[in-house]
Amino acid sequence: MEQLQTNQESWEEAWSVAPGHCLLESSNVCSPSVACWATSPCSKLWTPVATALPVPRDILISPSCWQYAVLLNRFNYPFELEKDLHLKGYHTLFQGSLPYCSQSMKCYLSRTPDRMPSERHQTGNLKKYYLLNAASLLPVLALELRDGEKVLDLCAAPGGKSVALLQCACPGYLHCNEYDSLRLRWLRQTLESFIPQPLINVIKVSELDGREMGDAQPETFDKVLVDAPCSNDRSWLFSSDSQKAAYRISQRRNLPVLQVELLSFRILLIQPWSAVKALRPGGLLVYSTCTLSKAENQDVISEILNSHNNIMPMDIKGIASTCSKDFTFAPTGQECGLLVIPDKGKTWGPMYVAKLKKSWSTRKWVTLEL
Ligand SMILES: C[S@@+](CC[C@H](N)C(=O)[O-])C[C@H]1O[C@@H](n2cnc3c(N)ncnc32)[C@H](O)[C@@H]1O
Numbered sequence: 001m002e003q004l005q006t007n008q009e010s011w012e013e014a015w016s017v018a019p020g021h022c023l024l025e026s027s028n029v030c031s032p033s034v035a036c037w038a039t040s041p042c043s044k045l046w047t048p049v050a051t052a053l054p055v056p057r058d059i060l061i062s063p064s065c066w067q068y069a070v071l072l073n074r075f076n077y078p079f080e081l082e083k084d085l086h087l088k089g090y091h092t093l094f095q096g097s098l099p100y101c102s103q104s105m106k107c108y109l110s111r112t113p114d115r116m117p118s119e120r121h122q123t124g125n126l127k128k129y130y131l132l133n134a135a136s137l138l139p140v141l142a143l144e145l146r147d148g149e150k151v152l153d154l155c156a157a158p159g160g161k162s163v164a165l166l167q168c169a170c171p172g173y174l175h176c177n178e179y180d181s182l183r184l185r186w187l188r189q190t191l192e193s194f195i196p197q198p199l200i201n202v203i204k205v206s207e208l209d210g211r212e213m214g215d216a217q218p219e220t221f222d223k224v225l226v227d228a229p230c231s232n233d234r235s236w237l238f239s240s241d242s243q244k245a246a247y248r249i250s251q252r253r254n255l256p257v258l259q260v261e262l263l264s265f266r267i268l269l270i271q272p273w274s275a276v277k278a279l280r281p282g283g284l285l286v287y288s289t290c291t292l293s294k295a296e297n298q299d300v301i302s303e304i305l306n307s308h309n310n311i312m313p314m315d316i317k318g319i320a321s322t323c324s325k326d327f328t329f330a331p332t333g334q335e336c337g338l339l340v341i342p343d344k345g346k347t348w349g350p351m352y353v354a355k356l357k358k359s360w361s362t363r364k365w366v367t368l369e370l
Contacts, residue, residue: 056292056350059342060233067347068115069093069134072106074167075196078128082106088114093134098322100144105167109134109326111345119193127193132160133234135327135340135351139225139288140164142316142355148172149222152278154210154262157183159190161227162203166195174203175221177210211261214277222283224275228259230289230296233350255293259300263287264308276308276358284314285356290349292341297352298332304356314355 059065070085072078090108094101119127140161145151147169153162156176165174176191178184184207191203208216210226231252263285264276279285287304289296304311313336320329320338328343336356340349 055344056342059344059347060350065113065347066234067110067113067134068131069137069348070108070116071130071132071137071164071167072108073126073128073130073163073194074104074106075194075199076126076128081128082108085110093137093326094141094323098141098319100146101141102168104169105137105164107132107134107137113347121189121193123192126196130160130163130194132164133290133348133351135348136160136288136290137164138319138323138327138338138340138351139227139286139353140168141319142286142353143223143225143284145169145171145223150220151175151223152213152217152221152225152275153177154213154224154226154275154278155179155228156205157187157190159187159194161225162187163190163194165225166199170199171202175206175217176203177206177208177213179207179209181207211258211274214274216278218277219280221278222280224279224283224285226259226262226275226285226287228255228262228287228289228296228300230255230259230291231293233291252293256295256300259287259289259296260303263300263304276304276311279358281310281358281360283358285311285358287354287356289352291352292330292339292350297339297354298334298337301334301337301354301356310359310361312357312359314357316353316355319353 070081070090072082085108088110089112090110093107093109116129116131118131119129121127143151143165145165145168149169149171150173151165151171152175153165154177156162157178157180159176162174162176165171176187178187184205188205191200191205195203231248262274265273275285287301291297301313305313313334315335316338317335320327326346327340327348328346330339330341332339332352334354337352337354340351342349
């Protein structure tokens with residue numbers, strides 16, 4: 001695995017910008033958001049290791065160098081397009097290289113920032129491909145979905161990971177939940193655009209606060225994906241509206257609380273509530289974000305592991321070694337967590353993925369008698 005080394009000082013230097021000043025001349029980059037990255041106490045929310053090098057920062061604020069992967073839709077397979085992608089120098093990601101990566105999921109990558117045009121939504125016509133940040137497939141693969149399983153996508157809109165899950169296997173039941181009603185419409189449209197009617201029948205879409213899902217459907221799911229709301233390091237830096245930017249910055253401090261609550265419990269009640277409760281014993285839970293923030297990544301997972309003795313960390317390093325040619329990883333200090341950081345020619349991420357398992361019994365603690 002490619003590892004990056006750095007220190008806090010170089011990180012502060014790399015991000016140094018006076019509050020209210022824009023790091024770049026670009027009018028699209030939002031000065032308050034970028035400044036927040038570099039000024040205390042907001043900067044403490046970042047992973048010094050990952051943000052120290054100028055490379056991830058420069059990539060995040062330069063959309064012209066972003067790459068877009070092409071996930072083919074197996075329900076309307078584009079054979080001609082696949083030939084064109086080969087001719088254009090695209091290559092497949094992970095195909096057959098992970099024991100649980102289904103042959104039916106085909107994702108093509110280019111080493112250049114080439115972007116295929118987006119397809120228009122047309123009622124009754126299935127789209128042929130979905131454009132995405134290739135690192136978003138990692139949480140989907142970490143779930144190891146198999147045919148017939150019951151799966152919950154707790155924070156599902158706009159639906160990219162739900163579509164990717166259905167490229168890997170045919171679940172017996174897929175529950176896609178989204179709290180925001182506007183984004184819920186977007187999710188419905190995505191599913192309608194990619195998934196044929198017979199399969200739509202095994203999908204349930206709901207509009208619940210994800211924090212209540214465990215109580216609504218306790219111990220129901222074999223697999224649960226919590227692709228949490230986070231301080232998205234791509235979109236958050238771009239805003240023409242300074243009020244929106246100020247709101248996002250203030251909201252950022254509350255995100256780790258919401259993330260822990262979506263995974264597990266109301267902070268003050270300290271009892272299993274959400275994703276952990278919805279998962280059956282023996283089931284897998286995958287948590288992901290698209291931020292470099294340690295407070296929203298490793299710290300959230302440590303909180304869950306420290307507070308539940310039936311939740312086990314699962315070693316996820318196999319995925320990293322399999323795709324180290326295509327992705328650059330930063331160390332997380334955890335066996336169960338991966339962090340993809342944007343790099344030159346591999347502008348994927350940021351994407352943090354952690355894999356956990358709910359055991360049948362509680363962890364046994366060894367106590368020493370003095
Ligand atoms: C990172 S996005 C999910 C992206 C999606 N999984 C995909 O791959 O297309 C997080 C989503 O969580 C939703 N969300 C925020 N708070 C929530 C809550 N309390 N319960 C459920 N969803 C929530 C947001 O509206 C947002 O759509």
